[in-house]
Amino acid sequence: MRRVRITSELTTAPDGRVLTRAAGPRRALALAVASGTALLVGSTAVLGATWQGEPEPGAEISAEQLYAGDQRADSVRLGYFPNVTHAPALVGLQEELFTEHLAGTAFHAETFNAGPAAVEALTAGAVDAAFIGPTPAIHSYAQSAGESLYVVSGAAAGGVQLIVREGIESPEDLAGADLATPQLGGTQDVAARVWLAEQGLTEDVAITPTDNPQTLRLFEQGRIDAAWVPEPWASRLVHEAGGQVLVDERDLWPEDRFPTTVLAVNQEFAQAYPQTVKDLAAATEAAVTWLEDTEEGEVHRTLNAQLDEDLGLELPAPVLTRSLEQLSFTTDPLQEAFPQLVEDSETAGTGDSVDVGGLVIPAPGETPTDQSGAPGVEEED
Helix, strand or coil, X not given: CXXXXXXXXXXXXXXXXXXXXCCCCCCCCCCCECXXXXXXXXXXXXXHCCCCCCCCHHHCCCHHHHCCCCCCCCEEEEEECCCHHHHHHHHHHHCCHHHHHCCCCEEEXXXXXXXXXXXXXXXHCCCCEEEEXXXXXXXXXXXXXXXXXXXXXXXXXXXXXXXXXCCCCCHHHHCCCEEEECCCCCHHHHHHHHHHHHCCCCCCCEEEECCHHXXXXXXXXXXXCEEEEECCHHHHHHHHHCCEEEEEHHHHCHHHCCEEEEEEEEHHHHHHCHHHHHHHHXXXXXXXXHHHHCCHHHXXXXXXXXXXXXXXXXXXXXXXXXXXXHEEEECCCCHHHHHHHHHHHHHHCCCCCCCCCXXXXXXXXXXXXXXXXXXXXXXXX
């Protein structure tokens, strides 16, 4: 079985370096983006575009219909981010779980640094499947009238925090602050805008969507006051830049659970090769189980080995330990959260009301595997 590594031409490493590689993410808000829009990631505008209309009801398909066949593809191309919130992907690659479960299918993997590029590739068929945030998945599904992709598995939940500088102890202290989010219209950007609206701070806080490595540098330099970011960036801001947690996004959701990373598959690919989709989901389940059962030190070594392969760097143990404590890895896509995510995007002004009833179609398997907190460490009550 062949495993071919494909990487995009430019990848931003967590330390801010741009690496050249061989070609291959809650309720009336209209917040103006601050004048520092020059810090926007170039592809941000793609994700920030609003969706229009609703998917055709006829586009929906049942799980029984979608997964009835046993057709396998000759090859499959998978996209992912070299990031801790994509740990099931990193483990699946490093432990060769994808090649193990994709029997007879050539496997290709491609790294992405931002949701818009991954979604564009997935929608266009440049990759067949990708680990992405739920909000980009919703945008793609809505903009394509329900014809672009399916969410077939969960991967990660939680792991997002509002980190603030010393001296900010309450929401009121944010008045006049500059706050960074990863991408305009992305999952964290929407969450930040909705939370600020709920606090009555819509007009008092300037939000600048900013690449995560740049956010770390600006925070260290005192040029921004806060950041709503996923792991490992929240932990890096705490450990490396003296930040403190003002909001843990888990506290804003029922049962402290919301989807951060899901596995999405191009619809045409899924309908043509249902067995390959089931194989991808099974590999993801195996990776989540591995994260649950493996000693923390080995988890660190495995994640860092893949990060080193992808980006040429490793994360310090304290950062990885804290990052993993904030995350839950699960194959449950947390489908019940998707209507709220749609409502939040509508509130944030980045999306319109849309029916996502046909978006999430979990691949059949065992009871969703769920790993909460750091590997090998019991959570405190």
